[in-house]
Amino acid sequence: EVQLVESGGGLVQPGRSLRLSCTTSGFTFGDFSLSWVRQSPGKGLEWLTFITHKGFGETIKYAASVKDRFTISRDDSKGVAYLQMNDLKIEDTALYYCTRDGDQVGIAFETWGQGTQVIVSS
Amino acid sequence: QSVVTQPPSASGAPGQTITISCSGSSSNIEVNIVNWYQQISGKAPKLLIHSDDRRPSGVPDRFSGSKSGASASLAISGLQSEDEANYYCAVWDDNVNGWVFGRGTTLTVL
Numbered sequence: 128e129v130q131l132v133e134s135g136g137g138l139v140q141p142g143r144s145l146r147l148s149c150t151t152s153g154f155t156f157g158d159f160s161l162s163w164v165r166q167s168p169g170k171g172l173e174w175l176t177f178i179t180h181k182g183f184g185e186t187i188k189y190a191a192s193v194k195d196r197f198t199i200s201r202d203d204s205k206g207v208a209y210l211q212m213n214d215l216k217i218e219d220t221a222l223y224y225c226t227r228d229g230d231q232v233g234i235a236f237e238t239w240g241q242g243t244q245v246i247v248s249s
Numbered sequence: 250q251s252v253v254t255q256p257p258s259a260s261g262a263p264g265q266t267i268t269i270s271c272s273g274s275s276s277n278i279e280v281n282i283v284n285w286y287q288q289i290s291g292k293a294p295k296l297l298i299h300s301d302d303r304r305p306s307g308v309p310d311r312f313s314g315s316k317s318g319a320s321a322s323l324a325i326s327g328l329q330s331e332d333e334a335n336y337y338c339a340v341w342d343d344n345v346n347g348w349v350f351g352r353g354t355t356l357t358v359l
Contacts (some may be wrong), residue, residue, distance in 0.1 A: 162348075172286070172294065172337055172347035190347050206283075224293060233282045233300040235339065235348065239293040 129153040129238050131225045136243030139215055147243055149208040149225030156206035157181060160228040162236060163210045165221035165245075173221075177228075178208065186226060193219075215247045252342050253277060255351035261359045263353075266326040269354045271338030273319045277349060281341040283321040285314055289334045297336070298323060325356070333358050 133148040149161065162177040176199040179186040187199055198211040208225060222242040230238035253273040261267040271283060285298040296305055296315035301321065311337075318345045324330055337349040 131260075134321075135268075163280070171349040171353045172339075174339070176351065177348075191345070194289060229296075229299065229305075232299075233303075234296070234305075235284055235299070236286065236301070237296050237305070239295070240292055 129227065131227060131238060131240035132147055133223060133225050133243035136223060136245045138246045138248065140249050141215060141217055141247055142203045144211070144213045145224055145245060147212065147213060147225075148247075149210075149211040149240060151206045151208070151227070154227070156201075157203040159230070161199075161201065161208045162226045162228070163197075163208075164224045164226055164236065164239075165205045165219075166224070166242070167221040168220075170221075175223075176210070212245070215229060215245075217247050219245060251352050252345060252349040253338060253340060253351045255290045255336075255338060257352070258355045258357065260357040261325075261328045263330065265329050266324060267328060267336075267356065269323045269336050269356070271321045271323070271340075271345045273321070273342075273353050275319060276344040277319075277342040278316065278321050279319040280343065281318055281344055283314065285312075285321075286337045286339065286341045288337065294337065300338075302321060304305045326338050328358050330358050331341045332356060 160179040163175045165201045201208045224242045225240045226236040227238040286294040287297045288294040301316045302314040335353045342349045
């Protein structure tokens with residue numbers, strides 16, 4: 128069974144940093160692209176970033192709202208993806224989901240973790 | 250304001266068919282594929298439709314997707330109480346150079 132488990136969330140002050148992890152199992156991690164998507168309280172979904180697999184050159188893209196503050200990375204040997212979040216703002220408060228794409232082009236966000244909560248507050 | 254627009258709410262009686270729209274533009278829906286996600290309250294989203302009109306295995310054929318020009322639609326036939334959820338469309342936008350989600354449509358089964 129494909130599983131994604133996010134961790135690393137918590138309460139953090141504005142301006143500080145946090146690193147989220149997405150630990151996976153049940154599939155060949157190196158063959159799939161991954162994204163982070165967040166959901167603010169009572170709000171909709173917001174795509175943040177993706178990293179493709181090596182076959183697609185480990186291409187990385189960011190949403191404008193997090194570019195230059197957030198960094199996505201992956202460790203294929205461990206089956207883990209990371210989201211380094213710097214200079215956190217109150218508006219970054221959200222539930223952060225790790226997602227995995229499907230094995231065909233076009234199947235984005237096929238599998239989701241349960242999310243990890245990030246609260247940015249002084 | 251989202252780049253793609255969904256109605257905030259929809260409703261229907263059990264057994265009926267409802268349609269949820271997702272309106273975009275020439276930089277997203279018109280030229281890129283659309284995916285749909287179902288999010289039941291308190292749960293993570295689930296992929297419902299990919300590549301405009303393809304159902305992942307395990308998704309009932311009561312759910313169908315379509316696209317015409319810069320608009321896409323999700324249809325749910327034979328409405329059931331367990332279909333109550335929020336539904337989101339998502340598409341790559343060439344101007345934004347990223348994925349954009351609609352704001353979601355809350356479906357109520359009367």
